[in-house]
Amino acid sequence: MGNLGSVFNAFQALGVPAEIVNTPAKLSEATGVVLPGVGAFGDGMRNLRQGGFVEVLDEEVRRKGKPFLGLCLGLQLLATTGLEHGENAGLGWIPGVVRRLTPEHAELRVPHIGWNDVRAVKAGGLYVGLGEVHSYYFVHSFALQPDDLSVVSGFVDYGGEWVASVESDNISATQFHPEKSHKSGLTLLKNWAAHAC
Amino acid sequence: MLKKRLIPVLLLQNGLLVRSEAFSIHQIIGDPIHEVGRFNEWSVDELIYLDISRDDSYDLRRDDKKLRGLTSPLTILEAVSRTCFMPLTWGGRIRSVDDMRARISRGADKVTLNSEALRNPELITEGAKVFGNQAMVVSIDARRRPDGQHEVYIAGGNTATGWTAADWAREAERRGAGEILVQSIDRDGAGDGYDLDLISSVAAATTIPVIALGGVGRYEHYVDGIRAGASAVAAANLWHFKELSDRGGKRALAKAGIDIRKV
Numbered sequence: 001m002g003n004l005g006s007v008f009n010a011f012q013a014l015g016v017p018a019e020i021v022n023t024p025a026k027l028s029e030a031t032g033v034v035l036p037g038v039g040a041f042g043d044g045m046r047n048l049r050q051g052g053f054v055e056v057l058d059e060e061v062r063r064k065g066k067p068f069l070g071l072c073l074g075l076q077l078l079a080t081t082g083l084e085h086g087e088n089a090g091l092g093w094i095p096g097v098v099r100r101l102t103p104e105h106a107e108l109r110v111p112h113i114g115w116n117d118v119r120a121v122k123a124g125g126l127y128v129g130l131g132e133v134h135s136y137y138f139v140h141s142f143a144l145q146p147d148d149l150s151v152v153s154g155f156v157d158y159g160g161e162w163v164a165s166v167e168s169d170n171i172s173a174t175q176f177h178p179e180k181s182h183k184s185g186l187t188l189l190k191n192w193a194a195h196a197c
Numbered sequence: 198m199l200k201k202r203l204i205p206v207l208l209l210q211n212g213l214l215v216r217s218e219a220f221s222i223h224q225i226i227g228d229p230i231h232e233v234g235r236f237n238e239w240s241v242d243e244l245i246y247l248d249i250s251r252d253d254s255y256d257l258r259r260d261d262k263k264l265r266g267l268t269s270p271l272t273i274l275e276a277v278s279r280t281c282f283m284p285l286t287w288g289g290r291i292r293s294v295d296d297m298r299a300r301i302s303r304g305a306d307k308v309t310l311n312s313e314a315l316r317n318p319e320l321i322t323e324g325a326k327v328f329g330n331q332a333m334v335v336s337i338d339a340r341r342r343p344d345g346q347h348e349v350y351i352a353g354g355n356t357a358t359g360w361t362a363a364d365w366a367r368e369a370e371r372r373g374a375g376e377i378l379v380q381s382i383d384r385d386g387a388g389d390g391y392d393l394d395l396i397s398s399v400a401a402a403t404t405i406p407v408i409a410l411g412g413v414g415r416y417e418h419y420v421d422g423i424r425a426g427a428s429a430v431a432a433a434n435l436w437h438f439k440e441l442s443d444r445g446g447k448r449a450l451a452k453a454g455i456d457i458r459k460v
Contacts, residue, residue: 005304009279038329108199109404111331111375114428115200115242115458135200135458137284139306139331157198180306182240182283 003179007036007071010179010186016193024056032196033057033066036179037073041082041098041142044073045090054091061170062093067196069189070173075166076144078173084142093171096146103159111141118164118176122153125167126174128191134184136164136176143175200458202242202429203419203446205436206410209248209270209289216434217249218386220338220354226437229273237280239443240460244281245378245408245431246274247309247336248289249353271303278304286334288378292317297324301332309334309378312351315358315365318372325373334408335369336378337362339395347381347395354382362395363402370403377403378431381411386434388414393425400426416449423455 004020011018018034019026027033035057037044048054061068070078079090082098090098101110115135120127127134143162146152154165156175165174172192178185207229208215214232215223236244248270274287287300288309297308308328314321314335325333338354339347339362347362358365366377379399381392391412400407406428413419413432422430430450436442443460450457 003306005302006278006282006306009304010282013280013282109406112199113331113375113406114202116198180282180284186282 003036003038003071003177006177006179007034010189011193014186014190014193016190016197022051024052027053027056027060030060031066032068032193033061034069034071035074035077036071037077038139039073041073041076041084041090042086042088044077045082045088048077048091057091065170067192068171068173069192069196070171071179072140072175072177075163075173075175076142078166078171079144079146082142094144094146094151094166094168095148096144098142098144101141101143101158101162105159108159111139112158112162113139115181116156116158116176118154118156120154122167125153126165126172126188126191127154130184130187130191136174136178136181136185136188138164138176140175198456200242201423201427201450201455202408203443203450203457204243204245204408204429204431205236205239205241205442206245206247206431206433207236207436208433209246209250209273211250212270212273214437215249216386216437218434220382220385222386223249230276233277234280237277237282239436240447241283241443242429242458243284243286244277245286245288245309246277248287250290251353271299274300274303274305288334288336293320294323294327297328297332301328307332307334307376309336311336311338312356314369314374315349315351315360318368321369321372321374325375330373330375330405333374334376334378335366335374336380337365337369337399338380338382339392340382341392341395345394347392347398350382361398363398366399366407367402370405374405376406376408378408378410384412387412388434390414390418391422391425391427391430393421396422396425396427416445417453419446419450420453420455423450423453 151168153167156164287305408429409422409427419430
């Protein structure tokens with residue numbers, strides 16, 4: 001809820017044709033797939049499973065190699081396991097665990113809410129034209145810790161370094177909300193859409 | 198690191214944009230739909246819309262252009278969220294989880310509760326369960342008493358509650374609020390700066406972010422608000438009477454060495 005509409009509005013504003021789908025079959029017609037999401041890990045996976053999306057996502061994104069963009073919870077669900085409200089299996093596309101944020105300094109509050117700098121570590125891809133450091137809007141209490149750090153394309157400092165984005169072949173995802181990150185966010189979505197459409 | 202935020206507050210009354218003074222004088226300054234594009238272009242960090250209407254008569258007072266039929270605040274919200282690519286908070290007349298859903302499904306990222314949170318504090322908890330703490334902003338309107346304490350008022354500043362702002366803020370956090378918007382009624386529209394005692398008392402009583410509102414007349418006042426403990430500084434009237442208020446505000450904060458999002 002919530003950011004589905006905002007993501008749609010952002011693509012509308014960019015002139016990128018987009019559709020909100022309720023049935024997995026529709027995904028096979030798409031040239032790229034975006035998985036937004038707010039809420040808890042377990043609920044998110046349950047919704048995908050009950051809607052019959054898990055197999056279709058696997059087929060379209062992993063086997064057919066369609067461009068994929070996960071946003072916020074949509075990034076976290078890529079992990080093998082999530083530890084929010086108990087242990088839940090994720091999609092498992094990016095080996096790793098989603099753990100609660102534990103900033104080193106006690107005065108840093110969780111959730112991590114607001115604009116923070118992302119340090120891009122992969123050239124090209126999502127951050128084309130955005131420079132090495134840019135601010136984006138974050139709202140989260142959990143973060144992905146991937147087994148293999150080479151998938152990480154951006155880090156954010158919040159009492160330690162946390163994963164801000166991952167990019168691995170056709171799979172991209174951001175922990176922050178590009179659809180709420182003003183002009184830099186729209187540029188990032190445009191960069192992704194350039195490959196997906 | 199996490200940035201301090203600069204936030205314009207847009208006041209809606211009966212479908213029109215207004216400016217406000219001491220919670221009692223409201224001057225119409227325009228048509229919200231007409232201004233949406235301009236507000237969304239501002240280089241700010243969030244937008245807060247507060248619907249301060251007292252009745253259900255929404256009237257844009259004009260049917261001379263395509264705005265006809267655009268009469269309800271929810272319709273205004275839809276129009277705002279179509280081009281608002283920054284966090285959007287919507288407040289006013291929210292009395293149930295369904296009221297929250299109606300706003301969040303139309304593009305609000307957060308809702309603010311004010312009077313109803315005091316009448317029915319359980320609503321904060323219910324909303325937080327469904328939408329998350331980060332979506333629950335409790336808005337506190339306070340007036341300074343002769344003894345120096347700040348008392349919380351509801352119903353547009355008309356009804357005293359007996360709560361001090363600090364105690365109510367602490368209670369709101371305990372019940373699930375993710376953020377506190379604190380406004381000085383005395384300073385509303387006065388332009389002589391925030392009530393810094395009010396802000397620091399609320400910031401000290403809570404561990405969630407505090408947004409300061411009420412009294413900004415010069416950009417330097419934002420700096421005082423941050424130094425008093427606010428995580429975000431907001432203003433309403435200033436935005437309508439100064440050109441380039443976004444850049445001016447950001448520049449004053451940056452000059453004072455406060456970490457903000459550069460634009």
